[in-house]
Amino acid sequence: MDWKQLLSTKRRRESTAANRRYRNTDLRSEFEKDYHRIIGSASFRRLQDKTQVFPLDKSDFIRTRLTHSLEVSSFAKSLGQNIGENILEYRRDPGFTPRMKEDICHILQCAGLIHDIGNPPFGHFGEIAIREWFQRNLQVLTFHGTPISEVLKPCMAEDFYHFEGNAQALRLVNKLHFLVDENGMNLTYALLGTIIKYPVSSLEVDRDSGDIRTQKMGYYLADREIYEEIERETGTDGARHPLAFILEAADDIAYKTADIEDAFVKGFVSYAKLLKELQALEEPEGGFHAAEKLEEYYRRGREKGVSDPEEYAVKNWIVRVQGFLISCATYGFTSNYREIMNGTYRHDLFYRTFAQGLMDLLGDLAYREVFTSETIYRMEVKEAVILNDLMDQFMTAAIKYDDPDSALNSIDRRMVYFISNNYKNAYHYHARGKNEVEKLYLRILLVTDYICGMTDSYAKRLYQELKAMI
Structure with missing residues (x-):
């Protein structure tokens, strides 16, 4: 791997000819532009109401996912400065330049901000609760009379059994910010490569390999094309991007x-x-x-x-x-x-x-002392009840949604209505030309997309409303 390719400034959607005339008045690098795209996004703002360790904590000292991400961003930039200066001072790489050091710092600063942007409500326990929901339910739920676990291709089912916030982050920034077009935040390939900590599919996960890159899933089948573009443009060829280690x-x-x-x-x-x-x-x-x-x-x-x-x-x-x-x-x-x-x-x-x-x-x-304490266990049991109920209700409706052979009942229609139009628009765009199994897979992802986008408070409030508790 070489730094010139690793620090690719390309994006899925390049600037149009009409915009190029204004480039001389914008002195920001492409990676500085990434920073401003992230800071201005709704998904980044939602991190202020997502759990780091203590859910819905009333103390203003305890960290949220937002304050954690800001700290990671700061540490990552500091590491980039140290490492970049070391490469230059000891001439570890003749092709490495001072500008590359500066670019690395900007990329890492951005990567720290979005590294957890795909995590569901209630911290890492939220990931566990969603994974376990799929493990319990994919064999039980049916599609046209057949268990969904048998309808889906193995790689599709494994995506859900290995549900991961890291893979969701890649999906969110590329597809779910459906504002200008289907390219999401349209971030640089260098930044996207940096946030892929595990450059393997769900079928390649191997926790016993001794290789850190295979410990978890890095991308969904639905996002394989994007992953392959990133891999090709940055020249990682199945390896971790060096900045992912930092x-x-x-x-x-x-x-x-x-x-x-x-x-x-x-x-x-x-x-x-x-x-x-x-x-x-x-x-x-x-x-x-x-x-x-x-x-x-x-x-x-x-x-x-x-x-x-x-x-x-x-x-x-x-x-x-x-x-x-x-x-x-x-x-x-x-x-x-x-x-x-x-x-x-x-x-x-x-x-x-x-x-x-x-x-x-x-x-x-x-x-x-913390994660196995009674206090945390009590909170996590409550969180599991909330997430399990939301998954039950939204998934039942989503399986029938956009299927000509299934009829939505009155409650199903209302559950689908609750899902953000942003996510539904993204689903319909990517479902074009797909067969019924591929569409089913994307509808299941539609539910996890929506739930992962919830803040802790919103998930709790929606659960209470659906249960007629308030």
């Missing part, structure tokens, strides 16, 4: 440190608990010595006379850790540069760095 590292830094900070504020993890966990961590020679840093900030807080030295210590420690992790991810990319550029690197950027043990500990601590 985006993933930024995401890992953001959520693993933020989860601990939010857990501390919510009372799930105390200063003493965090210190004890860090003291048990085996630090490599020359490593960060995380426990000592935490204690150092606690002593500093006491010396300053702050009202809560434990809070002072944890929050300042988080900032210090984030800087350390950025350095380690930079090293992880630059020390494996050739493998990454050859498409043969199989791990994340923290693998075998000084940060690997600390990253594992932070993830494990959040899982034990």
Whole structure:
């Protein structure tokens, strides 16, 4: 892979001749234009009311999917600056230019904003609830008397069994912003390539491969043509785009440190608990010595006379850790540069760095103390009830919708009416010329498209209205 092709500024819809005359007055790069398209989109705004960890939390401190995305964007840009400067300084690639470094920073800044834009309401548990709904129901629901699991092609059914927010993000930005035309946000191929963390179809998912690129599905069958265009234009040839490694590292830094900070504020993890966990961590020679840093900030807080030295210590420690992790991810990319550029690197950027043990500990601590707590379990059970009911009602109607051999009853018609015209227009455009099985597959996607576009509050409110609870 080479950077000139990887940083492709092409879009599915190129500027028309009429618009070209105005280019001289617009000094933005193509990637800066991507940034403004994202910021102005309704899907990006909806992230302010989507869960990161704590659904519908009343605290204005706790992170939402929007604030998380802004943090990822910031970390990703910082990593791009560090890595780009390293490539230039050590002349790792003779074709790499200062302009490319600047472009990388803009691409990563944009990618951080949209990396979670396809996630359904209620965080990652929402993804699990939708996947499990399909696993329970595709064998039960019928189409013209035959179980849908038998009607759909294997690749279609597997798309639903492996339902993924990452694949939904690619779909959303390319097809579901049906405003100017069918090309959605019409983002650059370089940016689209960066957000594809898993460049495999649902039939190629292999969690036991040891290769990070096959751990999840990266695109739906319905979007394979778009994926292949991105692959061809950026020259990735089935490998991860190098910037996808950087985006993933930024995401890992953001959520693993933020989860601990939010857990501390919510009372799930105390200063003493965090210190004890860090003291048990085996630090490599020359490593960060995380426990000592935490204690150092606690002593500093006491010396300053702050009202809560434990809070002072944890929050300042988080900032210090984030800087350390950025350095380690930079090293992880630059020390494996050739493998990454050859498409043969199989791990994340923290693998075998000084940060690997600390990253594992932070993830494990959040899982034990937060994600498996009674509080979170109670919320997730409620969320599952909401999503399961919405899937039941909308899917029953969608299966019959646009099928000449099926009749919608009065409730079905109203359920279809509720679905955004934007999504229905996109469905009808992409259903042209398709056979009945392909249309059925697209109608099932129509439901997941609509539900994934919901905010937490809207999903809860719609559920209550449909249940005549308000």
